[in-house]
Amino acid sequence: MHKILIVEDDGVIASEIAQNLTRWGFDARPVVDFSDVLAEFERFSPHLVLMDVSLPFFNGFYWCAKIRELSKAPVIFLSSRADNMDVVTAVSMGGDDYIAKPVSMDVLTAKIQAMLRRAYDYEVENRLTLRDALLDVGGLCLIKDGARTALTRNEARILQLLLANKGNVVSREQLMLALWESDEFVDDNTLTVNVNRLRKTLDSIGLEGCIVTHKKQGYAVHA
Secondary structure: OOEEEEEOOOHHHHHHHHHHHHHOOOEEEEOOOOOOHHHHHHHHOOOEEEEEOOOOOOOHHHHHHHHHOOOOOOEEEEEOOOOHHHHHHHHHOOOOEEEEOOOOHHHHHHHHHHHHHHHHOOOOOOEEEEOOEEEEOOOOEEEEOOEEEEOOHHHHHHHHHHHHOOOOOEEHHHHHHHHHHOOOOOOHHHHHHHHHHHHHHHHHOOOOOOEEEEOOOEEEEOO
C-alpha cells in the first residue's frame, strides 16, 4: 500500500483528500504538527507528499526543500496561489507538480497515480474481479470459465478504474485523464465509443448490465 502525506492546514480539505485517497487503497495521513513537518515525514516515510504552499510556521516551499535533503519522494503542491512565480518556486525547491485550488479529486487522484507510476512503476491493481470473471490488466483480457476474451488497452484501463472504485461513480473527466496518462489521449466522444465497445464485449460473455451510466456524472460498475 502506497503512503501519502497530506501537508494541508485546512482540516476540511485535508480530511476530504484523505477519505478520497483511502477509497482508492492508499494509506493517506494528514500532518498534525505543522511546526515540524519534516519529523512527521521521517516517521511516516511516505511514497508521495501533497504540499500546501501557505502553512503555519514555515511555508510549503521551505518544507519541500527540507524533504529534498532526505528523500526523492514526489511532492505535488496544492495552492490557491497560481501565479507563475509560485510555480517556478515550487519546481526550483524540488516540487514535481503544482495543482491550483479548488482541487478536483478526480484530477488529483489521476495525477497521483501517474506520479507513482513514473516514480515506482506503480499500478492501481493488476487483477480485479467482475462477477465470475477476472480482469487481467497486464494481459489485456478478461478470464471467465477458463476462456480469455481480449480487450483493447483503453477498454482494460476503463474497466480497471471502474472496478477499483466499484459501486461508486467514476467521472468522465477522471477516465479521460487516466487514458491520457496511459499515453492514449481520448476526447469525450472517443470515451463514449470505448465504453460502448466495452459494454458489447461484456455482453458477449454474459456480463450484461455491469456498467451503468450516471447522466452528467460518469459511469459505475454494479456487479
